Amino acid sequence: MKGQKSCMKGLYLGVAVTVYACWLMVQPEAAATTESKVCYARKSPCFLKKQTCPRQCPSFTPSGGRSKVCVVDCYNPICQPTCRNRKPNCNGKGSACLDPRFIGGDGIVFYFHGKRDEHFSLVSDSNLHINARFIGLRPSGRTRDFTWIQALGILFGAKNQSFTLHATKTAKWDHNVDHLRLSYNGNDVVLPERDLSVWKSPEDDIRVERTSDKNSVLISLSDMVEIWVNVVPVTKEDDRIHNYRIPEDDCFAHMEVQFKFMGLSPRVEGVLGRTYRVDFENPAKPGVAMPVVGGEDKYKTASLLEADCKRCVFGSGQLAGDSPEKIETVVTSQGTVDCTGGGSSGVGIVCRK
Known part of the structure; x- marks a missing residue:
């Protein structure tokens, strides 16, 4: 009985380690596909702050016909990128x-x-x-x-x-x-x-x-x-x-x-x-x-x-x-x-x- 419990614990631990390893492997790839921008305008409230695009719109120049683009407004005091349509919002x-x-x-x-x-x-x-x-x-x-x-x-x-x-x-x-x-x-x-x-x-x-x-x-x-x-x-x-x-x-x-x-x-x-x-x-x-x-x-x-x-x-x-x-x-x-x-x-x- 104790041997079975030890086997089960070992199995769970092995699964957990495998999942964690896979997560670590995915993270760099996800980070690499999310673009960032630094505001260099001296009058900007976001001067020299790095802003990273959200996952919903990870790029400033999306390909494949995506309708959403990442936008950084260096004059917005919140200093967080937003998603917007690629055409005028009337x-x-x-x-x-x-x-x-x-x-x-x-x-x-x-x-x-x-x-x-x-x-x-x-x-x-x-x-x-x-x-x-x-x-x-x-x-x-x-x-x-x-x-x-x-x-x-x-x-x-x-x-x-x-x-x-x-x-x-x-x-x-x-x-x-x-x-x-x-x-x-x-x-x-x-x-x-x-x-x-x-x-x-x-x-x-x-x-x-x-x-x-x-x-x-x-x-x-x-x-x-x-x-x-x-x-x-x-x-x-x-x-x-x-x-x-x-x-x-x-x-x-x-x-x-x-x-x-x-x-x-x-x-x-x-x-x-x-x-x-x-x-x-x-x-x-x-x-x-x-x-x-x-x-x-x-x-x-x-x-x-x-x-x-x-x-x-x-x-x-x-x-x-x-x-x-x-x-x-x-x-x-x-x-x-x-x-x-x-x-x-x-x-x-x-x-x-």
């Missing part, structure tokens, strides 16, 4: 989708229609400026244009570097065709049509990565902004629901975009940029089905790469009367919609208590 802060429906840095939904074939400043700060070109149409009997974002123009840095991206016009949408056109300082950018292909500027100050084979990219400007872009058409279903009356020769290919800002100054301007100011009072009324805000006269620019609107501040440096202490970084995070403003924050967004 219900997240910093987004601009549809007939432009924005969600501001304050989490409030608002619509800014602008005018078709015109350009407006979305963000204007001392070292970063982003314009959008609006396309659209005005059916008979309507008092305003239906509009969509067709192009983005980015100015950045002390040397006024520029980057543009356009959704190319097409009569019929074909998801097998890439409808993105890119340029850097006036020169075309060639980005191979395969998932995860990357282009970098010679100065390494801007990086463009495809997040799918065609029509989706992530644009990264070091320590300034990340922009998720997805090109889509106005679908027949959208046309039917909203009565856009889309013509047969143009499906109005346009962009869904979402911005993640690394650090904006307290005096940032622009249709979207102003919503990140701590002193901004959003005129959009909570609970209204389609809260439209104005500002066309304040944010209209002469072209896609001009920073000449009435409220533009790009390249202006420190304003008169501003002390150095006042020009501090505004820390931003990319959470979902803030429901504190009321029961509803716009079409498709319902907040429940």
Whole structure:
């Protein structure tokens, strides 16, 4: 009897040792497939802290068509990586989708229609400026244009570097065709049509990565902004629901975009940029089905790469009367919609208590 017990104990011990040995063998492999990043921005609350991706999204550049990517926000004081979709989240802060429906840095939904074939400043700060070109149409009997974002123009840095991206016009949408056109300082950018292909500027100050084979990219400007872009058409279903009356020769290919800002100054301007100011009072009324805000006269620019609107501040440096202490970084995070403003924050967004 005692011999049997000893045999059983030995068997259990052997199994335990084998399981433990297998676990040790697996651990290095698991660690090797989980990526990490160290934040080197000196103004970051996570300066020199190593952040390791969670198992749910172990990579910054996932392969095999994975929908989740690991994201490190060096300006988030929590200093922990998060998982996010590889395409714009049209219900997240910093987004601009549809007939432009924005969600501001304050989490409030608002619509800014602008005018078709015109350009407006979305963000204007001392070292970063982003314009959008609006396309659209005005059916008979309507008092305003239906509009969509067709192009983005980015100015950045002390040397006024520029980057543009356009959704190319097409009569019929074909998801097998890439409808993105890119340029850097006036020169075309060639980005191979395969998932995860990357282009970098010679100065390494801007990086463009495809997040799918065609029509989706992530644009990264070091320590300034990340922009998720997805090109889509106005679908027949959208046309039917909203009565856009889309013509047969143009499906109005346009962009869904979402911005993640690394650090904006307290005096940032622009249709979207102003919503990140701590002193901004959003005129959009909570609970209204389609809260439209104005500002066309304040944010209209002469072209896609001009920073000449009435409220533009790009390249202006420190304003008169501003002390150095006042020009501090505004820390931003990319959470979902803030429901504190009321029961509803716009079409498709319902907040429940």
